[in-house]
Amino acid sequence: MKKLLVTGFEPFGGDRINPTQVIINALKEEKFEDTQMFLEVLPVAFKNADESLKELIDRIKPDYAVLLGLAGGRSGISIERVAINIMDARIPDNENYQPKDEPIRKDGPSAYFSTLPVREILFELRSKGIPTVISNSAGLYVCNEVMYLSLYYSDKFGYPVKTGFIHVPYFPEQVVQKFSDSGQNLPSMSFDLQLRAIKLIIEKTLEMQ
Numbered sequence: 001m002k003k004l005l006v007t008g009f010e011p012f013g014g015d016r017i018n019p020t021q022v023i024i025n026a027l028k029e030e031k032f033e034d035t036q037m038f039l040e041v042l043p044v045a046f047k048n049a050d051e052s053l054k055e056l057i058d059r060i061k062p063d064y065a066v067l068l069g070l071a072g073g074r075s076g077i078s079i080e081r082v083a084i085n086i087m088d089a090r091i092p093d094n095e096n097y098q099p100k101d102e103p104i105r106k107d108g109p110s111a112y113f114s115t116l117p118v119r120e121i122l123f124e125l126r127s128k129g130i131p132t133v134i135s136n137s138a139g140l141y142v143c144n145e146v147m148y149l150s151l152y153y154s155d156k157f158g159y160p161v162k163t164g165f166i167h168v169p170y171f172p173e174q175v176v177q178k179f180s181d182s183g184q185n186l187p188s189m190s191f192d193l194q195l196r197a198i199k200l201i202i203e204k205t206l207e208m209q
């Protein structure tokens with residue numbers, strides 16, 4: 001039986017919902033063949049997310065970790081290719097901590113590449129009509145941090161065996177709200193399409209040896 005960890009995040013930066021938290025909730029109804037799935041929602045806090053992820057990986061020792069986060073303003077599913085060893089927050093995290101130019105791990109390399117099949121995932125999602133890109137920056141905030149840490153643990157301790165990060169867009173109801181509040185005209189993707197994308201990503205990932 002394969003062990004799969006899937007994480008999302010709590011809301012942050014003034015948003016009331018985080019699509020990835022809703023997706024994690026919806027995945028509770030899903031089953032993947034020969035797979036034990038662990039679903040978790042991480043805090044949007046540099047220190048707490050670091051500790052929570054380490055505890056999860058130590059306890060579960062996942063074969064696969066698919067980490068999810070919101071990238072508000074992006075128009076499609078972003079398959080992140082790379083995580084960099086830096087925390088440089090544009091806004092304070094949910095514990096009011098705002099690191100600038102700090103490394104995530106002093107003993108870690110400058111960057112790690114995703115060990116998910118990013119190109120295969122791109123083709124799979126596009127062939128199903130889902131707007132998708134390979135992204136070359138997961139940002140400098142908590143998402144980049146957890147992607148880096150998951151790859152760091154994989155490198156140092158062997159778990160998760162394969163791991164990477166996916167950013168999703170806003171839900172339509174979030175951008176409707178922002179348009180009404182401040183006239184911001186932003187892209188979005190429906191819950192149904194996002195959930196379908198994440199299920200396809202998990203299936204492609206589980207096909208890897």
Ligand code: PCA
Nearest residue numbers: 009069070141142143144
């Ligand atoms: N997105 C943020 C952190 C949590 C989330 O869902 C990011 O892109 O760093």
